[in-house]
Amino acid sequence: MPRFAYVNGRYVHHPHATVHIEDRGYQFADGVYEVVPVHGGKMIDEDPHLDRLEHSLRELRIGLPTSRTALKMILRELLRRNGVVNGLLYIQITRGVAPRDHKFPQGAKPALVVTTKRTKPTATALVENGVRVITIPDIRWKRCDIKSVSLLPNVLGKQRAVEAGAFEAWQVDEKGLVTEGTSTNAWIVTKDGVLVTRNANEAILNGITRQAVIRLTNEAGVTFEERPFSVAEAKEAREAFLTSSSGHVLPITRIDDTVVGDGKPGPVTRRLRAAYLDYIAA
Numbered sequence: 005m006p007r008f009a010y011v012n013g014r015y016v017h018h019p020h021a022t023v024h025i026e027d028r029g030y031q032f033a034d035g036v037y038e039v040v041p042v043h044g045g046k047m048i049d050e051d052p053h054l055d056r057l058e059h060s061l062r063e064l065r066i067g068l069p070t071s072r073t074a075l076k077m078i079l080r081e082l083l084r085r086n087g088v089v090n091g092l093l094y095i096q097i098t099r100g101v102a103p104r105d106h107k108f109p110q111g112a113k114p115a116l117v118v119t120t121k122r123t124k125p126t127a128t129a130l131v132e133n134g135v136r137v138i139t140i141p142d143i144r145w146k147r148c149d150i151k152s153v154s155l156l157p158n159v160l161g162k163q164r165a166v167e168a169g170a171f172e173a174w175q176v177d178e179k180g181l182v183t184e185g186t187s188t189n190a191w192i193v194t195k196d197g198v199l200v201t202r203n204a205n206e207a208i209l210n211g212i213t214r215q216a217v218i219r220l221t222n223e224a225g226v227t228f229e230e231r232p233f234s235v236a237e238a239k240e241a242r243e244a245f246l247t248s249s250s251g252h253v254l255p256i257t258r259i260d261d262t263v264v265g266d267g268k269p270g271p272v273t274r275r276l277r278a279a280y281l282d283y284i285a286a
């Protein structure tokens with residue numbers, strides 16, 4: 005367990021870190037969060053993560069409780085205090101504490117909590133064999149671009165995946181098009197060799213890993229298209245993979261009961277994974 009958490013202006017011992025029962029994050033899921041990966045003691049893509057945090061806050065009209073500069077200092081101080089070399093920083097901001105009432109409270113101060121988690125490298129078996137995803141209906145709201153703490157559909161979806169012996173669940177919209185995983189973005193290399201990931205709009209979270217991998221597609225020497233793809237197209241694809249801050253680029257070798265390509269992680273996935281690992285190491 006990490007030693008310290010940052011809670012509203014103080015570094016407190018993690019076992020004693022608490023928020024008020026009338027925090028609107030607890031009452032209404034009225035808050036947002038952000039997860040910044042840490043590699044070799046350094047944050048990866050800190051500014052893009054903070055940009056996305058500010059986007060989420062702006063869309064919900066919650067103020068940033070500290071300046072960006074102060075927040076950056078808090079993140080560094082917590083990493084230092086907890087001795088995190090490889091792991092994740094969680095930043096959570098809610099609309100604050102106020103007597104329960106749906107409408108925005110007058111004068112509540114946004115609440116800020118920062119925690120850390122150490123992580124181990126992704127298990128070699130997952131990287132070498134690839135993982136399985138199942139497909140489930142996307143039952144989320146229409147603003148998935150906001151990284152809201154309201155994660156119930158994602159929680160239920162991930163649990164369905166686990167109970168099905170899969171790694172992740174791909175959520176599918178009413179047109180049969182894949183939106184994204186419960187905590188990952190979805191990619192395929194079509195049967196014609198085109199790399200495809202869904203365009204980022206209000207239907208998905210615009211993953212920071214997704215954006216980094218898009219910048220690396222040139223190096224992979226493949227044609228790239230940002231557009232939705234169907235479950236049927238994915239099941240006929242040569243390759244599939246997922247991206248996220250914690251899993252980086254992870255091959256998918258089975259979608260429901262369909263084997264993807266030859267059942268092994270494909271060359272484009274492997275090249276992009278290597279390119280992404282080089283990028284974070286640099």
Ligand code: PMP
Nearest residue numbers: 187188189209211212213248249
């Ligand atoms: N989609 C969802 C729903 C997520 O929760 C995450 C994880 N934050 C992602 C995609 C991947 O985003 P990132 O690459 O920024 O971790």
